Amino acid sequence: MSFNKLFEQITVGGVELSNRIAMSPMATNLATPEGYPTEELVMYYVRRASAGLIITEYTYVNRVDARGTPNQLGLYSDDLIPKFARLTEAIHNAGTKVFVQLVHVGRKTRRDLIWSNTPIAPSNVPLLDPVREMSEDDINRVINDFVKAAIRAERSGFDGIELHGAHGYLIAQFLSPAVNKRNDRYRDGVVFLEELIKEVRNAVSIPIGLRISVTEFDGEGLTPEVVARIIRRVEGLLDYVHLSAGRDGPLGSSMPFYYKRPSFIDEARVVRAVTKLPLFLVGSISTPKDAERVLEVADVVVLGRQLLADPDWPIKVRLSMPIRPCIRCNQSCRLLATREVRCDVNPELGWELLPLPFNGSGEVIVVGGGLMGMETARVLALRGFDVRLYEKSDRLGGQLNEIRDPYKRAELMRLMDYYERELKRLGVKVYLDMEFKDDGDNVIYAVPKERQPEFRDYRGLRILLDSNLYAYQDYVFEWARYNEVYVTENVFRDLDRARAYLLMERYRELGVEFVGSQNSVKADVVINGVYRNQPSIGKTIASGYWLGRTYGRVN
CATH class of the missing domain: 3.40.50.720 (NAD(P)-binding Rossmann-like Domain)
Structure with a gap:
């Protein structure tokens, strides 16, 4: 089957991309604690250079209150430019383009990750730790931080800049009615966005795009209709729009396999109707057919976890080779509070620097x-x-x-x-x-x-599950057909929060009951055992x- 449109060239803000595949910005923890790109991170990106565009992980703009995770990229000082120039040089040598995604995380951080006493936000609406409402001086300072980071990005050789206005970070906090409760002119969050883009636009000559959540899964927050109005107002300031999803809750663009509809094409149509800007779309796209459906609405397909699972996806699609699929398990790629990025189906991820093993025979x-x-x-x-x-x-x-x-x-x-x-x-x-x-x-x-333990068939019994073993999570689907099933919170303890949230929803559809502990119900069969390292x-x-x-x- 031919996927010709996927491999058409496209120009974004004067930058020509060799195909319509972009690598999504994804946190890795492969940078240094100071925010420098490491050799591991450089090779991680180079390995995925068959995409027409690589967008870096979110990169913080100041060493005050902008960082959200440890070992996150940062462009807060001129001292970092030589190492970032090494990153862009390597990616260019591999034959593709690279944009940097700039971010201030606002309230979506903790005190121990930043250098000031309290996280800042448009409004005093706490998330992880107490926050302080931004003054106009704070707003001007942050805009200036974005401008300086953008200048450093251009000096480092990046082909473009993406402003991270999705997933509940600072720009999104201004834009979302659910969390912006200000009483001044910035109650209209687009005012902040316009000022920010204009200042960055005046400082650099490379393209500027905006990533924004087309839905926050919350009627009080960003919806496709609200986002369409935002884009219509700032369209003349941007070179492209990158649509993602999610805010603070468990649901977002990286949906696990329990989410029934893996992409956000319907939501994207609402935005497509109001703008002629190049439109990027992300969201659990893993197969060539998924990509072709996206291109019916958007101009660029953004691959995230699938490029972690198989960095040669574009090459294999073109050559009709078997593709190692992302199974949407949200496990090793989501344990970023304590680990570097990994992938359950691709053991090479994060180890791209290792030399190739010698050839063998026999x-x-x-x-x-x-x-x-x-x-x-x-x-x-x-x-x-x-x-x-x-x-x-x-x-x-x-x-x-x-x-x-x-x-x-x-x-x-x-x-x-x-x-x-x-x-x-x-x-x-x-x-x-x-x-x-x-x-x-x-x-x-x-x-x-x-x-994992083998399946045992039960009929007409009351079963209590108090174990985190993955196999038992599967067996609940069968047990619930013929038994009363009760589960504790231990069942979900090792799961990514989106996967846990949606698995709970699937269990509720089956009639499974949730209890606080083993003592909460008198059961015929009790299955327990919590393991730190399970198969x-x-x-x-x-x-x-x-x-x-x-x-x-x-x-």
Whole structure:
């Protein structure tokens, strides 16, 4: 199938993009605590340079009160320019364009992440910590910080600037009626936005875009109609508009697999109707067909988690190669309070600096056709080995075949399809219904040491679940058909908050009851056990990757 429009060139503010695919700005924690881009971050972006445009993660504009996360990029001082110039040079050498996303987080931070005593916001509406309402002096200072950061961005070699006005950060706090409660002229948040864009426009010659949430999932906040009015007022000041979603709650553009409608095309149509500016659209876009649907409304498809899962997505679409799918699990890519960015299905993410393993030759036998074995076989075949994969059951997939959650199963079967197609493409010989028991130097047993608990069937009972094991979350979908099911908050403790929120909604649809503790209900079956490190898809695939990568290494 041809996806010609996806690979058409487009000009944004005078900057020509080689295709209509942009990499979404996503926090990584790969920068230094001082805000410098590290070599790891540089290679992370270079690895994804087949996109026509890379938009950096949100980059804070002052070292006073603008930062939102540790190890976040910052452009608050001229001292950072040489390292940012190294970043833009590397991305340009890889053949693509790069915009920097500038941000002040406002109330969406904590005291221990900033250098002043109290976070600032348009109004005294706290979120994480107490906040102070901004004075006009604060407003002028912040606008000046954006201007100085924009000048540094241009001097660093960036091709454009994106102002982050989405996801409940400072610009969005001015724009959203839900949190802007001021009594002066800035009660109209567009006044602040206009002043900000004009000052930045006067200071730089590169394109300026605005990222804005087309919906905040709150009738009191930004809606498509409100956003359309905002864009109509500032259209003449911008070079493009980037539509995302969300504010402070669990729902946003990075929806997990429990969200039934993965993109925001209908909302984008409302904005499309009022502007001829190039329109960028993000939101759980993972397949070429998803991208084509987006291009019916928008001009540029913005890929986020999918480019984490498979950095070669544009190349593979063009060549009709198997694409490793983002399964929308919101796990390793969302643990940014304490970790660098990772991906459950792509164990190379964050390790792009590692040298390639040496090429190999000869036959290798991999025993085990689950995720670990399939990943081991994939990596070995890429290294040049002749791989034979043995699975004792009648199909590949291992524990994936036990999943009962229909939402999770739909995404993970896409992962199975990828492995089956990729192993076939790489020439891996697969033997099903065959148990291999011999040992040898060329045999790898790729079977996880731990596994999730197997399904047990219950009928007509009262079941209490007080465990965080992922398998039990799946089994609730089956148990709720024939039993009374009660769950505690421990069930959701290891999940990204959006995934937890939506899983709770799905459980409510099934009639599952929520209780405070094990003692809250007299149950026929009690399932408990909270684990800090439980078996997971990410750990299993990573184990297979490293088995395949290190095979044949001489210690």
